[in-house]
Amino acid sequence: FSVNMVSRTIVDWEKVNKVKRKSEELKNKLKKARREGKSKKVHKLMKEQQEFTKKHMGVLFSPMKTMLIIIIPFIIIFQLLSSTYGGWVVAWMPVNLPWPNLNIPLLSRFFPGTVASLSFFGWYLLSYFGFSMTLRRFLIPSK
Numbered sequence: 001f002s003v004n005m006v007s008r009t010i011v012d013w014e015k016v017n018k019v020k021r022k023s024e025e026l027k028n029k030l031k032k033a034r035r036e037g038k039s040k041k042v043h044k045l046m047k048e049q050q051e052f053t054k055k056h057m058g059v060l061f062s063p064m065k066t067m068l069i070i071i072i073p074f075i076i077i078f079q080l081l082s083s084t085y086g087g088w089v090v091a092w093m094p095v096n097l098p099w100p101n102l103n104i105p106l107l108s109r110f111f112p113g114t115v116a117s118l119s120f121f122g123w124y125l126l127s128y129f130g131f132s133m134t135l136r137r138f139l140i141p142s143k
Contacts, residue, residue, distance in 0.1 A: 003070050004132065004135050004139045004140060007063065007140060010065050014141065022052065023049075023053070023060075026049045029045055078124075081120060085120040086120055086121075088120065089118070090122075090123040092117055093117065
């Protein structure tokens, strides 16, 4: 929730979405010109697309500002929680998951126990993708 709120506050999503729409429009025009075999138009559109990308590079990478602000607190909190809950079974799944035990040290560190349990890292991934992407739909304006 906090990552999405910081992203919503810091990034001008209206501007980002406008630039993404324009970029997509240029890409579609370029595809159409290539399909029709118009080499002069293709060359002109490629040049226009390059200039547009150079001009709006800052806007396209502005969502990365959130990561720069969040990364240090995230690492600290993740390390604290991982050192506390690392190696424990944090969540029991209601069903057995169909992944085999491959005896890979790194994989067994993150997903210990039976296939019906998740360690801290596995639970974090499941929670992040489940909640963050859903919250993002509501908190951050899309195209």
